[in-house]
Structures are given as C-alpha cells and as structure tokens.
Amino acid sequence: EAGVAQSPRYKIIEKRQSVAFWCNPISGHATLYWYQQILGQGPKLLIQFQNNGVVDDSQLPKDRFSAERLKGVDSTLKIQPAKLEDSAVYLCASSHNSGGYGYTFGSGTRLTVV
Amino acid sequence: RKEVEQDPGPFNVPEGATVAFNCTYSNSASQSFFWYRQDCRKEPKLLMSVYSSGNEDGRFTAQLNRASQYISLLIRDSKLSDSATYLCVVKGSGGQNFVFGPGTRLSVLP
Numbered sequence: 001e002a003g004v005a006q007s008p009r010y011k012i013i014e015k016r017q018s019v020a021f022w023c024n025p026i027s028g029h030a031t032l033y034w035y036q037q038i039l040g041q042g043p044k045l046l047i048q049f050q051n052n053g054v055v056d057d058s059q060l061p062k063d064r065f066s067a068e069r070l071k072g073v074d075s076t077l078k079i080q081p082a083k084l085e086d087s088a089v090y091l092c093a094s095s096h097n098s099g100g101y102g103y104t105f106g107s108g109t110r111l112t113v114v
Numbered sequence: 115r116k117e118v119e120q121d122p123g124p125f126n127v128p129e130g131a132t133v134a135f136n137c138t139y140s141n142s143a144s145q146s147f148f149w150y151r152q153d154c155r156k157e158p159k160l161l162m163s164v165y166s167s168g169n170e171d172g173r174f175t176a177q178l179n180r181a182s183q184y185i186s187l188l189i190r191d192s193k194l195s196d197s198a199t200y201l202c203v204v205k206g207s208g209g210q211n212f213v214f215g216p217g218t219r220l221s222v223l224p
Contacts (some may be wrong), residue, residue, distance in 0.1 A: 033211065042156065042201055042214035054195055055210055101213065102148055104148075105157035 002026065004106035006092050012112045018080035021109045024035065024073070025094030031055075032069055033103065034077050035091040043091055051095075082113045115140050118204050123219035129163040131192045135218045137185040137202030147178055147186050150219065151198045158201055161187075192222045 005024040010055035013019050025032045029053050046065065049054040051072040060067070064083070069075040079086055089110050093103040118157055120137045138148075147164035162169065164176040164185055175188040185193045202215035 035214075039214075042216045045211050048211050088155070094198070103159040103161065107157050109157075 004092055004094050004104055005107035006090075006109055008109055009107065010110045010112075012114060013082055015084055015113050016081040018078065019082055019111065020076050020078045021090050021111075022091075023075045023092030023106060025075075025092070027106055028096070029104075030072070030093035030097055033093040033097045034067055035093065035105075036076070037060075037089045037091055037108070039088070046077070060095050078106075079111075082111075084113050087113045089109055093094070116203055117141060117213045118215035120200075120202050120218045123199075123217075124221055126221045126223060127192055128223050129194060130191055130192045130224075132158045132188065132190075133192055133220065135187045135202075135220075137187075137198055137215055138199065139183050139185070139202075139204045139213075141206060141213075142180075142183060142203065144183075144204045144206055147176075147185050148199040148203040148205075148212070149174075149185075150203055150214070151177060152201055153198045160202070172179040189220075192220075194222050194224060196220060211216075 007022050030047040032049045034046040036046050037043040046060045047067045049069040052069050068078045091108045092106045095103045133160040141211045147222050148197050149161040150158040151161045164178045168177045173190045199217040199219045201217045203212050205212045
C-alpha cells in the first residue's frame with residue numbers, strides 16, 4: 001500500500017511570500033488532516049477534511065492559511081502571506097473515516113520562513 | 115490546563131533499562147488513546163493503541179486509567195533503536211480529531 005505522499009520536502013521563503021503544499025492520501029482514505037508541528041512541540045491540527053468537506057478548521061489561521069480538497073482526494077494547503085512564526089513542519093495524514101485506528105502521516109514539508 | 119500533558123524529557127537511560135512515560139488528558143469524554151513514536155526529523159508513526167484492559171506488544175506495555183485520566187507506556191529492556199520522541203495521543207468520540215501531547219524524548223545510551 002502506497003503511503004501518504006507530500007511535496008515539497010523542504011521550502012525556504014521570505015516573510016510575506018506565499019507558499020503551497022500538496023498532499024495525496026492513501027487510496028480509499030476518506031479523511032485527510034493537515035497538522036503543523038513546531039520544533040519541540042507535538043503536532044497541532046490545522047484542518048480536517050471528510051471526503052471534500054471540512055470537518056474541523058477551528059485552529060486554522062484563516063487570515064493567512066487556506067486549504068482545499070477538491071474531488072475528495074488530494075489536498076493543498078496555502079499560506080499567504082507567510083510570517084516567521086509559520087516556520088514548522090507541515091504534516092499531512094489520512095485515515096479511514098474517523099480515524100479510530102490511528103492515522104498514517106506523510107513525511108512532511110519542512111518550511112523555513114526567513 | 116493543556117488537553118494532553120506528558121512527562122518532560124529528555125529521559126537518558128542505559129541499554130537494557132526499563133523506562134516509563136506518563137501522560138494525562140483533560141477531556142473525560144475521550145474515547146481512543148494511542149502512543150506514537152517520532153524519530154528525529156521524521157513523521158510520527160503509530161506505536162500502539164491503548165486499551166482499557168491494558169495491552170502489551172513485545173517489550174512495550176500500555177496502560178489506561180480512565181478514572182485518573184492517565185495513560186502510561188512502559189518499555190522494558192531498552193534498545194539503542196528505541197531512542198525517539200514518544201507522543202501521547204487522545205481522541206474524542208465520533209469525528210473528533212486526535213490531540214497530540216508535546217512528546218517525551220528518550221535517549222538510550224550504550
């Protein structure tokens with residue numbers, strides 16, 4: 001079974017620039033999550049999709065972050081404009097339905113904002 | 115109070131030692147519990163689920179105490195390869211998402 005695919009692996013941008021991350025979940029997984037992990041902290045949920053609908057985006061900074069999951073498969077997360085504090089690893093995960101048996105994470109995108 | 119709290123690290127233990135990590139959670143309605151392992155600069159990976167009756171997987175034993183809202187992970191006969199950060203994860207019922215603790219870093223020394 002192919003895992004969760006993410007790209008790019010690394011990205012360095014200047015503050016106020018925009019950036020986009022891409023995620024392709026495991027085939028058949030209805031639920032997709034984007035997490036932000038700041039160095040030394042546990043992952044924090046940004047947004048959860050069930051198929052192509054948003055289930056939870058309560059912790060997404062909507063003034064600068066946006067995400068979509070068209071057609072209920074792959075997803076993009078965008079930051080515009082980026083701030084220094086957005087430097088983190090952005091992890092995508094997927095699961096069957098509500099994730100009662102755990103998530104599978106992609107390898108993440110490491111973002112550095114300078 | 116944070117939703118999920120873990121022992122502060124790092125834990126530095128010699129090979130062969132037994133080490134235990136603790137985790138507390140604030141939401142009494144939480145339904146599912148997990149331990150994830152995260153290696154340096156890698157993504158978190160599921161280590162084991164935690165069941166009400168406690169469960170064991172080789173050298174790893176997980177315990178859940180719902181009354182005290184407390185989860186533990188015991189590692190026996192530590193190996194160098196056990197060095198990682200261990201994340202406690204709690205999930206509410208239905209479609210509620212996972213909440214991750216900050217993690218506890220373990221270094222197993224030769």
